[in-house]
Amino acid sequence: MFLVGLTGGIASGKSSVLQLFQQLGCAVIDVDVIARHIVQPGYPAHRRIVEAFGPEVLLENGDINRKVLGDLIFKQPNQRQLLNAITHPEICKEMMKETFKCFLQGRRYVILDIPLLFETRKLLRYLKRVIVVYCDRDTQLVRLMERNGLSLKDAEARIQAQLPLKDKVRMANHVLDNSGQWSDTRRQAILLHAQLERSLEYLPLRLGVLVGLASITSFLYLLARCLLPSP
Ligand SMILES: Nc1ncnc2c1ncn2[C@@H]1O[C@H](COP(=O)(O)OP(=O)(O)OP(=O)(O)O)[C@@H](O)[C@H]1O
Numbered sequence: 661m662f663l664v665g666l667t668g669g670i671a672s673g674k675s676s677v678l679q680l681f682q683q684l685g686c687a688v689i690d691v692d693v694i695a696r697h698i699v700q701p702g703y704p705a706h707r708r709i710v711e712a713f714g715p716e717v718l719l720e721n722g723d724i725n726r727k728v729l730g731d732l733i734f735k736q737p738n739q740r741q742l743l744n745a746i747t748h749p750e751i752c753k754e755m756m757k758e759t760f761k762c763f764l765q766g767r768r769y770v771i772l773d774i775p776l777l778f779e780t781r782k783l784l785r786y787l788k789r790v791i792v793v794y795c796d797r798d799t800q801l802v803r804l805m806e807r808n809g810l811s812l813k814d815a816e817a818r819i820q821a822q823l824p825l826k827d828k829v830r831m832a833n834h835v836l837d838n839s840g841q842w843s844d845t846r847r848q849a850i851l852l853h854a855q856l857e858r859s860l861e862y863l864p865l866r867l868g869v870l871v872g873l874a875s876i877t878s879f880l881y882l883l884a885r886c887l888l889p890s891p
Pocket of ligand 1 (some may be wrong): 668669670671672673674675676677775801804807829838839840842843
């Protein structure tokens with residue numbers, strides 16, 4: 661199995677493309693879903709967020725108010741570091757669990773949706789390929805304003821806070837251009853899925869695990885023969 665990172669810019673279409681890969685039968689791990697999961701009431705990250713940021717980041721039902729927390733860390737970068745220090749280790753643990761499950765299912769490749777992959781660079785070394793979901797800046801602005809109900813100024817500020825999408829495109833192995841009609845993006849994704857399925861890059865890990873298991877079994881067999889009395 662090999663890991664493929666999926667990234668892009670804010671509102672460039674990552675979640676939509678991830679859903680599409682899922683519909684095509686591909687194994688996907690959505691970091692956003694994991695990030696929401698680990699901050700639910702009762703989880704260690706939830707308790708630590710309330711300790712660090714105060715009860716004002718809570719909704720009435722005890723859930724984290726993502727909007728309030730999002731605005732807070734957007735305005736104060738040092739608070740963002742604190743939040744990352746709380747959530748990243750928990751997210752990594754969950755991602756490892758999910759990846760291992762995919763390996764046991766015999767998947768050839770898994771797509772991990774990592775919005776800030778190039779900004780944080782932490783997971784880059786584990787990825788064999790990186791897909792960037794691109795869309796031109798004007799389209800990105802319009803989609804962001806419509807989806808989040810933002811003014812032009814606020815939408816521009818959010819785009820500005822990330823690495824330019826053009827730089828991410830340069831670092832990608834594969835680019836899906838989502839500037840146009842959805843049907844066009846879908847066609848590109850189907851071709852890419854077929855290409856990744858055909859790739860033999862899943863073999864080294866699978867063979868490595870099989871050789872490892874065979875070695876352990878042979879060792880246990882020899883050990884048993886030495887220790888058990890012969891008939
Ligand atoms: N090809 C397309 N044509 C029209 N609308 C689109 C297209 N692709 C995505 N959208 C819309 O653009 C918006 C942003 O898409 P999406 O939520 O998938 O982006 P994202 O990259 O996951 O965003 P974020 O990183 O902010 O979560 C959504 O409202 C989505 O429905």
